[in-house]
Structures are given as C-alpha cells and as structure tokens.
Amino acid sequence: xxxxxxxxxxxxxxxxxxxxxxxxxxxKDSQLTFPEFAKQVYxxxxxxxxxxxxxxxxxxxxxxxxxxxxxxAKLDSDIIKNTGIVLSNxxxxxxxxxxxxxxxNDKNNYxxxxxxxxxxxxxxxxxxxxxxxxxxxxxxxxxxxxFNEILLEQYASSLIQNxxxxxxxxxxxxxxxxxxxAFMYLVAEEGPQKYSKEIIKKIYTED
Amino acid sequence: MxxxxxxxxxxxxxxxxxxxxxxxxxxxxxxxxxxxxxLDSIDALELIVMLDKDYGIKLTDPNEGKAVFVSVEVxxxxxxxxxxx
Numbered sequence: 001x002x003x004x005x006x007x008x009x010x011x012x013x014x015x016x017x018x019x020x021x022x023x024x025x026x027x028k029d030s031q032l033t034f035p036e037f038a039k040q041v042y043x044x045x046x047x048x049x050x051x052x053x054x055x056x057x058x059x060x061x062x063x064x065x066x067x068x069x070x071x072x073a074k075l076d077s078d079i080i081k082n083t084g085i086v087l088s089n090x091x092x093x094x095x096x097x098x099x100x101x102x103x104x105n106d107k108n109n110y111x112x113x114x115x116x117x118x119x120x121x122x123x124x125x126x127x128x129x130x131x132x133x134x135x136x137x138x139x140x141x142x143x144x145x146x147f148n149e150i151l152l153e154q155y156a157s158s159l160i161q162n163x164x165x166x167x168x169x170x171x172x173x174x175x176x177x178x179x180x181x182a183f184m185y186l187v188a189e190e191g192p193q194k195y196s197k198e199i200i201k202k203i204y205t206e207d
Numbered sequence: 208m209x210x211x212x213x214x215x216x217x218x219x220x221x222x223x224x225x226x227x228x229x230x231x232x233x234x235x236x237x238x239x240x241x242x243x244x245x246l247d248s249i250d251a252l253e254l255i256v257m258l259d260k261d262y263g264i265k266l267t268d269p270n271e272g273k274a275v276f277v278s279v280e281v282x283x284x285x286x287x288x289x290x291x292x
Contacts (some may be wrong), residue, residue: 039226050245053226111260114252115223 003161006191007200009072011065012207013182019207020068034180038064049132056096056119057180059128062087062173065184066129069169073186077134083186084165085126085139086155089174092122092143125173137165147172147183147204153197156187172204183207212283219279222257223250235280243278251276263291 012019016037018026026044028037038060042052045067052063070080096119103112118124123141130139138159142151156168171184183204187195216230219239223246237243240251254276258264264286266272275285 050225050227053224054249111256113256114249118249 002157003189005157005160005187005189005195007193007195008075008167008186008188008191009069010185010203010207011068011072011182013061013065014180018064018068020072022203022207025068034175034178035060051128051131054115055128056093056099056116056124057175058089058093058095058122058173059119059125061175061180061182062125062184063128063132065171065173065182066133066169069184069186070133075167079166080133081135082137082166083133083135084137084156084159084168085129085135086142086152086159086168086170087123087126087140087184088142088144088148088152088172089122090143090145091174091176093120093124095176096120129169137167147201149197149201149204153200160187160189208283208287211286212279215279215283215286218257218261219244219254222253233279235283236278239276239278239282246276258286261292262286262289264289 009021011021016028016030016032017024018041026041028040032040034057038057039053041064047067052060055063096116100112100116100120103116104110122143123139126139126141129135140155142148144151152170156170159165159168167186167188169184169186171182173182173184174180185200185203193199212235213230216233219225219233220228220230225244228244233244239254240246246254251272255266255272258266266275275282
C-alpha cells in the first residue's frame with residue numbers, strides 16, 4: 001500500500017534572501033555577488049567548516065540550503081545517515097565548467113586548476129552535502145529545463161516505499177553566473193506538513 | 208628567502224582558499240598537510256600546478272612532492288634551488 005509522505009522542512013535561497021519553512025531568515029544587500037552573499041551567511045551562522053570556501057558556487061548553494069534544512073529538522077545523526085538525495089537543476093555545473101574552460105583556453109598558458117576541475121559535475125554538490133552530514137543513502141541528480149515536482153515526487157516516494165531511504169532530501173539547486181535559486185525540502189513518512197507534488201509546486205511557485 | 212616565504216604563504220592562502228588564515232597564522236615550519244594547515248590531496252595537486260606555473264618547476268615524482276610539501280620553509284628552499292623562472 002502506498003504510504004502518505006510528509007515534509008519535515010523546506011528552504012528557499014534566491015535573490016539574496018533565505019527562508020526556511022516559509023519564514024524569512026536572511027535578506028542581504030542585492031549588490032552582493034553570490035560568493036559574497038554565501039560568505040556573509042556562513043559567517044553569521046557561525047558554521048565551522050573550512051571546506052566550504054573550497055567549494056564551487058553550486059556546492060556552496062546546496063550546502064547552505066541543506067544546513068538550514070537539517071538544522072530545522074532537528075534529527076539525530078543516525079537517522080540522517082540514511083537520507084536519500086534527489087536534486088536537480090537547469091545549468092548543471094556550467095558555472096564552474098566556464099571557469100575550468102578559462103584555465104585551458106590558452107595553449108601557452110595551460111594550467112588547469114585541479115580544485116576547479118573537481119567541481120565540473122553537478123552531483124559533486126551531493127557529495128559535499130553527504131560528507132558534511134555523513135549521509136550514505138542513495139542519490140541521483142537530474143538536469144532539466146525547469147523544476148519538475150512530479151519526477152522528484154516519484155523518485156522520493158520510490159526510495160521510501162522500497163525502504164531504500166528513511167528520508168529524502170529533494171529539490172532544485174541552480175546557479176549560473178549571477179542567477180541562483182535553491183529550493184530544497186526533506187521528505188519522510190513522518191513530518192509536520194503533508195507532502196504532495198501539488199503542495200510542493202505551490203510552495204515553489206509562491207515562496 | 209623571507210620574501211619568497213611570504214609570497215608562498217600568500218599564494219597558498221589565496222589559491223587554496225584558506226579563508227580563516229592570514230600570512231601571520233602560518234609559521235615557516237608548520238606542517239602543510241595533516242595536523243598543520245589540514246590540506247588535502249586536491250590541494251597537493253594545486254600546489255604542483257603552482258610550482259609549474261609560478262616557478263617553472265615540474266614535479267612528476269609523488270615521493271618528491273611528499274618531501275617538498277612538508278612546510279613553507281622546506282618548499283621555499285626547494286624553489287630557490289630549482290626554479291627556472
């Protein structure tokens with residue numbers, strides 16, 4: 001029998017703002033670049049994770065969203081371990097791909113940066129989130145034109161119904177140059193808010 | 208040599224994104240890997256690229272890298288002895 005699922009927490013990061021469960025937590029100067037915005041939030045939240053500064057912009061965006069989600073979820077680390085991760089975006093890792101391209105354009109000055117190159121895959125962000133929270137569950141990353149709540153709902157439901165994961169961290173984490181948008185939510189059998197693709201779509205559209 | 212050590216510390220901080228460090232935080236004999244600055248394997252690759260790009264030194268032997276990247280002190284001496292630019 002198909003189980004009803006619930007949303008434990010959700011987070012939105014866009015236009016220099018961060019909201020969690022619909023509540024606005026941060027509004028920053030609109031002149032800030034994304035790295036400046038991310039750094040300010042990192043400092044203000046007193047996150048102690050120096051690896052953050054080595055991440056590319058996509059990973060920073062996903063990392064921050066997941067920080068707020070797991071903080072709001074208030075779950076034991078043992079439970080978090082078996083979280084599935086189902087994320088998606090439009091630009092894949094293009095933002096970092098361009099930076100890598102810049103280091104190899106000139107044959108006479110050909111010094112590709114290993115630290116940039118390792119982020120030329122969108123699912124590296126999932127790896128960063130997994131390392132941070134010691135997550136060992138299933139994961140997948142989709143590249144699509146737009147946020148697809150149906151696909152994410154089907155995949156998340158399948159992971160939980162088939163007992164592959166107890167929780168699933170889902171969402172859309174997209175960044176390309178100055179445009180960024182993260183909408184992340186944590187789904188499980190138990191949670192404070194009813195989950196359905198219609199509800200998620202509504203939150204995504206209105207938040 | 209002191210100028211080179213300072214230059215190396217600045218490069219390490221900037222290129223390895225050591226946000227929480229300043230030049231004064233890094234002692235000449237601090238371990239770059241392990242308990243010192245806590246650099247990782249990608250940082251090691253980045254340092255190898257830096258040696259090539261900034262000083263014209265190509266490191267191809269991994270064991271050599273291990274010996275060279277012990278500290279800023281050791282690295283500065285190695286660069287002084289081997290730089291081609």
